[in-house]
Amino acid sequence: MDPASQDINLNSPNKGLVVDQSDSLSDVPVEGAVGNSANPLPPGLTEEEAEELRIELTKVEEEINTLRQVLSAKERHATELKRKLGLSPLNELRQNLTKSWQDVQTSNAYKKTQETLSQAGQKTSAALTTVGTAITRRLGDMRNSATFKSFEDKMGNLKVSRHSRDTLSSHDVINPH
Numbered sequence: 485m486d487p488a489s490q491d492i493n494l495n496s497p498n499k500g501l502v503v504d505q506s507d508s509l510s511d512v513p514v515e516g517a518v519g520n521s522a523n524p525l526p527p528g529l530t531e532e533e534a535e536e537l538r539i540e541l542t543k544v545e546e547e548i549n550t551l552r553q554v555l556s557a558k559e560r561h562a563t564e565l566k567r568k569l570g571l572s573p574l575n576e577l578r579q580n581l582t583k584s585w586q587d588v589q590t591s592n593a594y595k596k597t598q599e600t601l602s603q604a605g606q607k608t609s610a611a612l613t614t615v616g617t618a619i620t621r622r623l624g625d626m627r628n629s630a631t632f633k634s635f636e637d638k639m640g641n642l643k644v645s646r647h648s649r650d651t652l653s654s655h656d657v658i659n660p661h
Contacts, residue, residue, distance in 0.1 A: 525534050566576075588594050626632055 525531065529537075566572075
């Protein structure tokens with residue numbers, strides 16, 4: 485396959501395919517290009533210098549086209565090798581994500597953030613333990629206070645009196661005299 489007859493437009497759906505060169509636009513002058521008769525030569529540039537620059541520009545553009553064609557062929561070859569190896573785009577994406585995640589985890593920023601969050605968690609845990617201990621102590625103190633003892637006694641008396649009344653009521657229902 486002649487590389488000059490391949491479509492090298494990287495955005496083309498026919499990239500790398502053989503195309504008919506008869507309708508090629510390579511000979512059409514580009515507006516603003518050096519040598520376009522509508523553009524005069526820049527000041528201080530002779531016609532000979534301009535011609536040398538045009539020749540060099542043509543060579544560089546040809547080299548660029550050749551490199552694009554080589555790159556396209558290499559991409560197709562790499563795709564074919566990946567297909568033969570059973571590597572799918574999904575597997576590649578998974579590998580890239582795994583590698584990226586490993587890179588993130590080994591980064592200094594991640595390590596510092598992880599360390600800071602760990603310290604914050606430890607301090608929060610210690611603070612909550614201290615608050616819990618204080619609440620437990622305070623509830624114990626309340627339970628041992630005279631007010632609570634008095635309340636507890638009253639509740640106990642209420643329970644006993646209600647239980648006695650309920651027992652008497654059920655006894656009266658069972659044995660109505």
